[in-house]
Amino acid sequence: MSEGLGRTDEELISCVLDARRILLTGNGAKTDIERAFGRVGEALRVDRVYLFEIHVNDEHSVCASQRYEWCAYGVTAQIDNPELQGIPLYDAGYTRWLDHFQAYKPVHGPVSSFPESERETLEAQGIQSLLILPVFTGGSLYGFVGFxxxxxxxxxxxxxxxxxxxxxxSLGWVLMDLPQSQADRAVSNAISFIDRMMNVQMMTLDAAPLSTHLQRTASRLAAAAEVHRLLAETAIDGCIEANDLLQRLEQHFVRVLREPGEESSQIVLNADDTVIGVREAVSVTLLATEIVSACAAGGLVSGDNQLLIELTSVDDRAEFRIRPNDDAVVPGEQLPKLDAMALIMIRNLTEELGGSRVTESDPASFVWMRFSPHCS
Known part of the structure; x- marks a missing residue:
């Protein structure tokens, strides 16, 4: 629950997916974008949601201009504020924002905690707290969304x-004039898959409470956002090294598995320099996230136990395996079964990878499969 706001994080997930559908089923019109902003703004209990485009003016200065805005009832709109058009970001003291954007990082928190150079314009609009996220189109910085x-x-x-x-x-895809990159297509398909699976599971697995489905969906969406950022930064010619993929995703896996207040890491990684395609990287990320989430939900990894995630090569195929990193586990010993949600996701993602499962030869692994890396 977001403190004091009367709204759960799970409700926000549902609203964001609704907003995504509004964006992708519309034609990119101003009304579609502002309607999507309103859906999320109401869920967040914020007063404004807006989009600024970053551009270069005639003097070759990097500027930002507001293009779209949604406001809550009774809140003064800023879309016609001339001071929010052509803001020279470096000269106006927003260098920190640009540095964060280029690193695919947000700017957020109470305005009173921001550097003095940033506060004047923000406080003049009555803003107490702010969240700013970069928007990329085709791998290039388009602008930013603010809350x-x-x-x-x-x-x-x-x-x-x-x-x-x-x-x-999703907004970046709507604003982009160029065809989607391989990474964009892979992540777009993954988010659509996550959305479909949430609906299927809520209709068919009614033994679990709604909050459980939405919490798991939140972990999946976090994985999609994380791998999108990673691929935007590191993918070369539609490929990425297994070692880079797992190392960059380690903290994501730790956050999914770790109990509140838990300090020790229960994730161990083993990867080599095998190279896989971006579509395969997205599927592997979702598959690992699903198993880590199921282990956390089912208490299958606790105390000093660790989970080993491996992505290596065997001949001309990639091998992906997740198992307890415990010498006490006897080969052939049957592990506790994952829940139904995880099994459905594993089956679908294995099919997406075109992988062959070899778990049957080692029941002490949660998943063990081989697939074509689809990357020369």
Missing amino acids: DDCSFKRCWNDTELSALFILTI
Whole structure:
């Protein structure tokens, strides 16, 4: 629950997916974008949601201009504010923002905690707290989406940030004139798959509470946002090294598995320099996230136990395996079964990878499969 806002993170996930559908089923019109902003703005209990485009003016200065805005009832709109057009970001003291954007990082928190150079314009609009997320189109920085809270000083948690990154990814696709890159297509398909699976599971697995489905969906969306950022930064010619993939995703897996207040890492990684395609990288990320989430939910990894995630090569195929990193596990010993949600996701993602499962030869692995890396 976001403190004091009367809204759960799980409700936000549902609203962000609704907003994504509005964006992708519309024609990119101003009304579609602002309607999507309104859906998320109401869920977040914020006062404004807006999009600024970053561009270069005639003097070759990097500027930002507001293009779209949604406002809550009774809140003063800023879309016609001339001071929010052609803002020279470096000269106006927003260098920190640009540095964060280029690193695919948000700017967020109470405005009172921001550097003095940033506060004047923000405080003049009555903003108490702010979240800013970069928007990329075709791998290039297009601008940023902002969320203003004019009533409360607040911080933004990891679930909110991941969900809202999904919104910016979808917005980037709507604004892009060029065809999607391989990474964009792979992540777009993954988010659509996550959305479909959430609906299927809520209809068919009614033994689990709604909050359980949405919590798992939040972990999946966080994985999609994380791998999108990673591929935007490191993928070369539609490929990525297994070692880079797992190392960069380690903290994501740790966050999914770790109990609140837990300090020790329960994730161990083993990867080599095998290279896989971006579509395979997205599927592997979702598959690992699903198993880690199921282990966390089912208490299958606890105490000093660790989970080993491996992505290596065997002949001309990639091998992916997740198992307890425990010498006490006897080869052939049957592990506790994952829940139905995880089994459905594993089956679908294995099919997506075109992989062959070899788990039967080692029941002590949660998953053990081989697939074509599809990357020369």
